[in-house]
Amino acid sequence: MESQLAFLAVCLASAASPGPGGLAVVSNSINHNLRRTLPVIFGIATGLLLASLLANTWLLAVIHSSDRAFLVMTWLCSAYIAYLGAKALYYANREMTIAAQGYGFKNGVLISLLNPKTLVFFGALFPMFITNEANFIRDAIVLTLELVLITLVIHILVSSAIDKISHILKNHLVAINRITGVMFIALGISGFIF
Template identity: 90%
Template sequence: MESQLAFLAVCLASAASPGPGGIAVVSNSINHNLRRTLPVIFGIATGLMLASLLANTWLLAVIHSSEMAFQVMTWLCSGYIAYLGCKALYYAKSEMSVAAKGYSFKNGVLISLLNPKTLVFFGALFPMFITDEANFIRDAMVLTLELVGITLIIHVLVSSAIDKVSHILQNHLVAINRITGVMFIALGISGFVV
């Protein structure tokens, strides 16, 4: 039971901490509303499920067998996150929001799936909380569903809260899109550096 509570605490901290998914939800929520942000949120959840499937199967084996394969995967994923930042900066020059140009269900999936930290989260953290190797698949599914559920709840709550104050933030869309772009680029660069 302590192990389960520890895992839930880690999931809560992970979902609430800033990352590419959280930044996309915040940006989309400011530029639009909760209803138009839900596809991004569901995309992020779908991406988490796919990342879990990949990390707990063949990808984990590849990563553990080849340091170079892991490094290349990290660079590619980090490049995508940095690309999203450049896209945000490009659209920040006008009042047009980057969220209107690209944060969709598909982007939510890609943000989760191509975030190197997501794959590392599943590959490194899950084994610590799987107590019975005979039931690895069942335990991995339960842990994935818990993480996805917590992430969905946190993102909906954040989007809903932002929805309430977005009328104030609307006057600062260019600055918000620039900040979003810089944050995505910083996250992308961190994948190349770390």
């Protein structure tokens, strides 16, 4: 039971902490509304499901068998996150913002699937909460569903709250898009450093 509560606390902290998924949800919510942000939120959840499937099968075996493979995977994921930041900066001054350009379901899946934090979560932290190797598949499914549900709830709550104050935030859209771009780039760079 303590292990389960600890896992739920880690899921809450992970979903609520700033990361590429959270930034995409915030940016899309400011630029649009909750209804138009739901596709990226469901994309993030789908990406988490796919990351869990990959991490609990062959990807985890490949990454754990080679430090170099883990490093290359982390760099590729970090490069994608930095690319999203550069794209956000590029479109910050334009009428058509990055969020209007494509933070949709596909972007949500890729953001979640290629997020180094997700890779670390499933590859390093996730196995600590598997209680019994005999029930590995059952435990992995339950833990994944808990993570996805918590992430969905947190992102919907954040998007809903931003939706309520977006009329105030829209006056500062260029600055917010620039900050979002810089934060994405910083997250991407951190994957190369750490």
